[in-house]
Amino acid sequence: MANILKTHQSDWKYVSEGGATIVLSYIGPSRIPFDGKVLRLRKSKRQHPEVVDQLRDSRLDEAPDDPTIDFQSKCMARLIPPEHLPDLETVLLDDHWLEQLALLQDPHRPQSRREEDGIDFTRKKGVLATDLIGGNELSVEIKPKWGFLPQPAHLSLDTGPIKLRTCRFCMHNNLRAQRGQSLPMKYCPLDLFSGDINRVSKAISNLWDSWSKSESTINNLKIFARGKLLHPSQVNEMLSDPGDTSGSLDHIKSAFTSALLCCLMQTPVLQILSKLQRTLDVLDIEGLSSLWRRTLSSHPSLASESAPAIPLGVSSPFLSSPEPNIIDWETFIDSFLSPFSSGLDHLQPKAENIRYYLLAYLLSATVKDCSIIVRTDLLQLGKTSSKRKNTDSVTVIDLDPKKMDKLNKWEKLDAEIVNAYHNNGGSKICIDAWRG
Ligand SMILES: O=P(O)(O)O[C@@H]1[C@@H](OP(=O)(O)O)[C@H](OP(=O)(O)O)[C@H](O)[C@H](OP(=O)(O)O)[C@H]1OP(=O)(O)O
Numbered sequence: 001m002a003n004i005l006k007t008h009q010s011d012w013k014y015v016s017e018g019g020a021t022i023v024l025s026y027i028g029p030s031r032i033p034f035d036g037k038v039l040r041l042r043k044s045k046r047q048h049p050e051v052v053d054q055l056r057d058s059r060l061d062e063a064p065d066d067p068t069i070d071f072q073s074k075c076m077a078r079l080i081p082p083e084h085l086p087d088l089e090t091v092l093l094d095d096h097w098l099e100q101l102a103l104l105q106d107p108h109r110p111q112s113r114r115e116e117d118g119i120d121f122t123r124k125k126g127v128l129a130t131d132l133i134g135g136n137e138l139s140v141e142i143k144p145k146w147g148f149l150p151q152p153a154h155l156s157l158d159t160g161p162i163k164l165r166t167c168r169f170c171m172h173n174n175l176r177a178q179r180g181q182s183l184p185m186k187y188c189p190l191d192l193f194s195g196d197i198n199r200v201s202k203a204i205s206n207l208w209d210s211w212s213k214s215e216s217t218i219n220n221l222k223i224f225a226r227g228k229l230l231h232p233s234q235v236n237e238m239l240s241d242p243g244d245t246s247g248s249l250d251h252i253k254s255a256f257t258s259a260l261l262c263c264l265m266q267t268p269v270l271q272i273l274s275k276l277q278r279t280l281d282v283l284d285i286e287g288l289s290s291l292w293r294r295t296l297s298s299h300p301s302l303a304s305e306s307a308p309a310i311p312l313g314v315s316s317p318f319l320s321s322p323e324p325n326i327i328d329w330e331t332f333i334d335s336f337l338s339p340f341s342s343g344l345d346h347l348q349p350k351a352e353n354i355r356y357y358l359l360a361y362l363l364s365a366t367v368k369d370c371s372i373i374v375r376t377d378l379l380q381l382g383k384t385s386s387k388r389k390n391t392d393s394v395t396v397i398d399l400d401p402k403k404m405d406k407l408n409k410w411e412k413l414d415a416e417i418v419n420a421y422h423n424n425g426g427s428k429i430c431i432d433a434w435r436g
């Protein structure tokens with residue numbers, strides 16, 4: 001197993017981060033297995049030193065403390081062709097080494113993130129992954145989010161008309177914009193996932209506009225050139241000749257849209273993600289919640305009216321340890337890929353299949369929250385691409401498992417998003433091209 005002590009902290013360069021992890025790319029002297037790799041490290045909220053010591057002690061055994069690798073190799077690789085997944089391997093960490101790394105790298109992190117969290121020094125293992133943004137190339141990261149409209153069967157009379165017209169992303173963005181948490185966006189995932197060249201092009205153009213207006217603070221589009229995360233003031237660095245100042249911003253946007261469109265129209269990845277999202281979330285959170293309540297009421301100890309209401313996904317007599325382990329996940333994938341799943345009647349889901357539907361929803365949440373990185377040549381002005389080159393690639397990242405304890409939060413968030421949209425008079429029409 002690779003050991004991080006073979007590298008110096010300055011051999012790593014900050015790339016970017018999300019809510020849960022921070023990613024650095026290897027720029028040190030050529031050394032296997034670090035060449036061409038990024039290091040993905042877990043973050044933790046700022047904590048009292050005593051709590052950190054307790055956590056460190058609890059991780060002294062060599063149990064796999066990052067579920068990413070097992071989950072990708074044993075589950076996701078059965079759903080997404082491995083050529084569209086990064087190579088992952090475990091690396092052993094060292095707390096002192098991590099503390100020094102944090103001192104060196106923190107100044108490169110956004111201030112808002114630094115106030116919230118930092119590298120988790122208690123972790124014994126991290127992940128080395130294929131570096132998808134390095135090299136003399138253009139790498140475009142898109143977080144597409146929810147690519148489907150729900151099936152109507154389990155929606156209420158109040159929510160059905162709203163949820164069947166406007167997609168979850170557009171409604172959520174509306175809520176965030178109302179709260180001043182983000183800019184209103186025209187990007188709609190249903191355009192990106194549509195497979196229709198005009199709509200995919202519109203989605204890319206809308207993402208670009210929001211990227212530009214937000215000063216690249218949106219998390220749905222990140223653009224890297226030659227390994228560097230770009231700000232809208234640096235668009236020239238997307239060009240194969242960054243010194244070429246002949247192109248206007250519109251020229252560069254158009255070359256960018258054309259290059260990305262070409263890759264996205266030819267990759268199977270978007271269709272795979274959209275199909276997984278919709279076939280794993282067949283009941284909608286509303287249908288899952290009513291199945292949960294029906295299952296509870298069928299249990300002898302929970303049937304009486306005075307029995308406490310147990311929120312969705314929370315431990316109960318019929319679901320005593322709800323969080324799935326890797327064996328549970330593998331068993332679930334076996335079922336999902338077997339005739340058992342195609343034989344289920346989702347219009348009348350049975351209480352005995354509650355565990356299947358819960359895990360399916362969790363997995364759909366992973367796929368709704370992942371990102372793709374498209375790698376292609378640096379842009380050449382005046383050249384439109386129509387054929388993907390062999391060197392282009394589309395890779396899916398951030399496929400971590402979600403936890404059962406989130407279901408309750410998602411149920412509340414769903415109601416909040418739909419109510420706010422309704423109260424705000426929203427009526428956008430989002431078209432789901434793949435709706436059966
Ligand atoms: O609920 P959503 O759709 O806002 O998604 C959350 C993401 O927000 P987004 O809408 O992409 O800005 C959120 O992204 P950011 O941290 O805001 O970049 C996380 O991905 C979060 O997942 P987790 O808590 O890190 O496991 C995501 O939470 P989950 O819903 O996937 O648990």
Ligand SMILES: Nc1ncnc2c1ncn2[C@@H]1O[C@H](COP(=O)(O)OP(=O)(O)OP(=O)(O)O)[C@@H](O)[C@H]1O
Nearest residue numbers: 016017018019020021023129130131132133397398
């Ligand atoms: N293999 C990779 N190569 C290059 N960059 C990567 C790679 N994996 C992740 N990144 C960069 O690091 C960022 C954070 O990674 P990731 O999305 O996995 O984090 P996260 O904390 O799980 O995100 P989220 O907030 O969505 O849960 C990504 O947005 C991407 O810019």
